[in-house]
Amino acid sequence: MTNLLRSPVLWAALLLAAVAATLPWWLSGYVLGVLTVAYYFGVFSMAWDLLFGFAGEVNFGPTFLIGLGAYTAAILDAKWGPPIPVCIIAGGLVALIGGLLLALPALRLRGPYFGLVTLVAVLLLQNCIVIFAGVTGGEIGMTVPDVLSVRAEDNYWYALGFLIVCAIILFGLSRSAIGLILQASGQDAIGAQALGFNVTKHKLAAFCISAVFSGVAGAMLIFYQGTASVSTVVDLGVGVQIIIAAVLGGRRTILGAVLGSVFLIVAGEFLRPLGQINTFVVAAVALAVILFFPDGLLGNLLRVTARERE
Amino acid sequence: MVWLQILIDGFAISSLYALGAIGFTLIFGVSGVLNLAHGGVMLVAALMGWMLAGEARIGTYLGTLLGVLSGLACAYVTYLMVVRPIQRSAAIPREEKEIFVLTGTLLWGIMIQQGMAYLFTDNPVTMRPLIAGVISIAGVRTPLNEIMIAVICWVVIGMLWLFVNRTRAGKALLAASINPRGLTLLGFELSRVYLLAWTIYGVLAGVAGVLLASFLGVSSNNTGQLTASAFSIVVLGGLGSVSGSLMAAYVVGYLETITAYLIAPTLRPLPALLLLVLVVYVRPQGLLGRR
Numbered sequence: 001m002t003n004l005l006r007s008p009v010l011w012a013a014l015l016l017a018a019v020a021a022t023l024p025w026w027l028s029g030y031v032l033g034v035l036t037v038a039y040y041f042g043v044f045s046m047a048w049d050l051l052f053g054f055a056g057e058v059n060f061g062p063t064f065l066i067g068l069g070a071y072t073a074a075i076l077d078a079k080w081g082p083p084i085p086v087c088i089i090a091g092g093l094v095a096l097i098g099g100l101l102l103a104l105p106a107l108r109l110r111g112p113y114f115g116l117v118t119l120v121a122v123l124l125l126q127n128c129i130v131i132f133a134g135v136t137g138g139e140i141g142m143t144v145p146d147v148l149s150v151r152a153e154d155n156y157w158y159a160l161g162f163l164i165v166c167a168i169i170l171f172g173l174s175r176s177a178i179g180l181i182l183q184a185s186g187q188d189a190i191g192a193q194a195l196g197f198n199v200t201k202h203k204l205a206a207f208c209i210s211a212v213f214s215g216v217a218g219a220m221l222i223f224y225q226g227t228a229s230v231s232t233v234v235d236l237g238v239g240v241q242i243i244i245a246a247v248l249g250g251r252r253t254i255l256g257a258v259l260g261s262v263f264l265i266v267a268g269e270f271l272r273p274l275g276q277i278n279t280f281v282v283a284a285v286a287l288a289v290i291l292f293f294p295d296g297l298l299g300n301l302l303r304v305t306a307r308e309r310e
Numbered sequence: 311m312v313w314l315q316i317l318i319d320g321f322a323i324s325s326l327y328a329l330g331a332i333g334f335t336l337i338f339g340v341s342g343v344l345n346l347a348h349g350g351v352m353l354v355a356a357l358m359g360w361m362l363a364g365e366a367r368i369g370t371y372l373g374t375l376l377g378v379l380s381g382l383a384c385a386y387v388t389y390l391m392v393v394r395p396i397q398r399s400a401a402i403p404r405e406e407k408e409i410f411v412l413t414g415t416l417l418w419g420i421m422i423q424q425g426m427a428y429l430f431t432d433n434p435v436t437m438r439p440l441i442a443g444v445i446s447i448a449g450v451r452t453p454l455n456e457i458m459i460a461v462i463c464w465v466v467i468g469m470l471w472l473f474v475n476r477t478r479a480g481k482a483l484l485a486a487s488i489n490p491r492g493l494t495l496l497g498f499e500l501s502r503v504y505l506l507a508w509t510i511y512g513v514l515a516g517v518a519g520v521l522l523a524s525f526l527g528v529s530s531n532n533t534g535q536l537t538a539s540a541f542s543i544v545v546l547g548g549l550g551s552v553s554g555s556l557m558a559a560y561v562v563g564y565l566e567t568i569t570a571y572l573i574a575p576t577l578r579p580l581p582a583l584l585l586l587v588l589v590v591y592v593r594p595q596g597l598l599g600r601r
Contacts, residue, residue, distance in 0.1 A: 058409055109594050115412070116545050117590055119538060120583050127580055187405070236534050240416060247413055280424035287417040291395055294402045294410060 008305055009298070013171075013255050017164055029152035036152075036224060038265035039159040043166045043217040045245040045257035047210040050170055052243075053252035054179055055206040056186020057106050061118035062214060062242045064102065067125050067234035069095040069215025074144050074228035075135060084146055088219040095215020096208055103207035107200055119236070126234050141229025148223045155224050162220060163258065166213055171254045173209070182206055183252070244286045250296025259297050314450050316564070316571050322456045324563025325463035326521055330536070331543040331555045332467065333514035339487040339550035340507040342408075346415040347388050348515065349536030350422030355381025355519030356528040357430050360437045370438055374520050381516025382509065384422070389508040392418045419533060427530040436527035437520070459521050466517055467556070470510065483507055487550065542586045548596030557597055561585070 024032060048062045069091035076087045098121075105117045129136045136142060149155050173179055185192040185199040193199050222228040232238065241264060249260030264282060271278035293300050334348050345351075359377020363370045392414045396402060402410050439455035440462075446452070474480040485493045486503045494500050522528055522536075543562050547554030562582045570578045589596065 052409075058412070105591060109590065113545065113549075113590055113594050116541060117587065120542065120587055123538065123579070124583050124587075127577075127583070131576065131580075236538075237420075240420065243413065244417065276428045277424065280421050280428065283417045283420040283424065287392070287414060287421065290410060290414055290417070291392075291399070294399060 009253075009255060009302065013167070017160075020160055024153045024156055032152045032156040034265060034269050035262070036155050036159040037221070038262045039163040039258075040217050040221040040224070041242065041245060041261040041265055042163050042258035043213055044242045045249070045261045046166060046170050046254050047213040047217070048242055049246045049251060049254055049257045050174065050182075051206055051210045052246065053254075054174055054182040054186060055203050056183075057203070057206075058115040059102070059118045059210075060115050060236075060243070061102075061122040061239055063234050063236070063239040064118065064121040064125055065095045065098050065211045065214035066218035066221075066238075067122070067129075067230075068098040068218075070218035070222045070228050070233040071129065071136060072215075073219035074142055074222050077144055077146055077223075078142060081145065084148065084223055088216055088223070091219030092212045092216040095211045095218070098215070099207045099211025100204075102211075103204050106207065107203065122234065122236055122239060126230055129230055129234065137229070139230060141227050141231070144222055144226050144228060146223065147226050148220070158220070159224070162217070166217070167255060167258065170209075170213070174252075174254050178202065178205070244283075248286055248289055248296055250299030250302070253296070253298045253302070256296050256298030263297070311449060312571060314448055316567050318447060318450060318452055318456070319571075320560075320564040320567035322460045322525065323567060324560040325460040326518060326525060327539065327543055327563050328556050328559035329463045329466060329514060329521070330518040331540045331547075331559055332470065332552060333511040333518070334540045335544045335547070335550060335552055335555045336514070337507060337511050338544070339552070340483055341486070341504050343393055343411055344408075344415075344541070345388065345393070345511075346412055346537055346541075347392070347419035347422060348540050349533040349538075350419040350426075351381055351384045351388065351512070351515040352519035352522060352536055353426055353528060353530060353533050354384040354422060355516040356437075356523035357426055357435070357530070359520040360435045360523050360528075361430065363437055364435075370440060373437075374440065374524075377520040377523075378513060378516035381519050382512035385508055385512030385515060388415065388418060389505070419537065423530050423533040430530070432530045434527050434529035434531075435523065437524040440524055455524065459525050462517070462521060466514065470514070473510075479506060483510075542582070546586055546589055546596055548598045551596070551598045554596055554598030 020035075023035070027035075044062055044066060047065075048059060051057045051059050072094040073087040073091035076082065076090055077084070102118060102121060106114050109117065130138050133139075148158055181192065181197050181202050184195075185197065185202055189199050218233055222233065225232065242261075245260035245264045246257040247260070248263065249256030249258065264286075267285070268278060268282055271281050274281065289296065295303060330348075330352060334345065337343050337345055355377045358380040359373050361373075362368055362376050363373025368376075393411055396410045396414050397407060399410075439453065440458050441454050443454040444451050445454055445457070472480075474484055482493065482498055482503050483506060485496075485498075486500065486507070490500055493503065519528070539562070543558045544555050546562065547556070547558030562585075565582050565585065566578050569581050
């Protein structure tokens, strides 16, 4: 615990969170809206980083879990209209089931094979949504009757609060014994097993945790946006953005994923005047970071401070 | 009648799939790289071919040739600017090279897609057929172009087979996929072998791209779909196995055609995806994969 308290990352994160909490007093509603979306993406990326950075599972389909959570909540709300928290919890539960479905092959397959299964899972979900267009609205998407709030500030608080809670849980988890065992089983499963750790149990837990956070965040995102559509929560492009954000921020740092997401979304917004070419520029910047600073933003910072202390 | 139609259409589509997937599996077999910019390389060849042949009015054949060459150029850029720097980077730990190559090529693929959409818009385009005319096979009217495409695919695949099995450079390629260290000990420059593999890959993807433009048409929106279908065919056949990929291409091609004709065109990709999930669960190494 003392180790954790001395970690500069923790203090920097607290400082950033405090600054973020003051933003609604001096930023416009539009900027807050952009940041709200970025915070939800931060949760997506952190959940992905737990699976990839720690459990070592290459998951190309984070949007499978997000989409399940989002569409469950949206359909539930549109059909029966229970209170919003019920919809969100249901979204998290269905995503959890999806996570278990994904974990099943992950325990048998390795590397590219598992990556492909996750990719196919997204394509299947996308096809199902289009086929059952009567319920899901198909390619156009569906309108969600209820929203979290109509005020930009409130939505910002919800997103920030949710982000901070997720960050504390996931970061704490990654620094705990469970995180270490996950890391060990990701890098050398046989070695970890020989040391007496139950690799299956830990990986299963990682999938469940990642799935629940993705699903709940997906459900909250659609209650913020008021619509659920394939292009915002299921499309492969969204998944790619999440992966890029996590790698950009620094793998195995959890908190770096938040930095990466905020950077990606805000940069995309700044480059909007460029029109169609803005995704090109964002991808190019991300590629340059991967080529020249493979540890990502936070990973590089950490390495520099570690070297100074030596 | 409809079965004959399925047989003919399915054959042409499957041959094209086979050609598209074979380069992908070759690169993986020889250098262990999964190139997620594959759809992008095909797209560049297809759009350049369409633009040069149609808009620039330099003739279909010259346009096709230049389209293939631009696919080759794109493959070189992919290797020299994205894949090789990652492979040689000292900052990336060895066990993480794979995920970095995946992420890097994925990003590069997005850059190609967006760049092409910017230059040519994302409207679907179809190239003029290589040869005009329609022929009737047992009562099924078939465009000559479709037959021509299947023939070209098989000629190219045949040439690849001859090259790999009958020439010295091709045998070096084969050896690199079996034991790269042994090949180095015999005095071969491994980097040259890799460059050769990427050259062949570029030509294969280029031809597949141009033929796709002339057969089904392309749009920059389909880039991801192209990569995904090549990836799934290759996994279905067994990563790194060329004959497995050929077989899988026909399984997927016919499954899709049968679904489109007999059930509904909207369900077209579904059975192939389900089959893929099933195969990966039951037999992860694919139909003919080695493990």
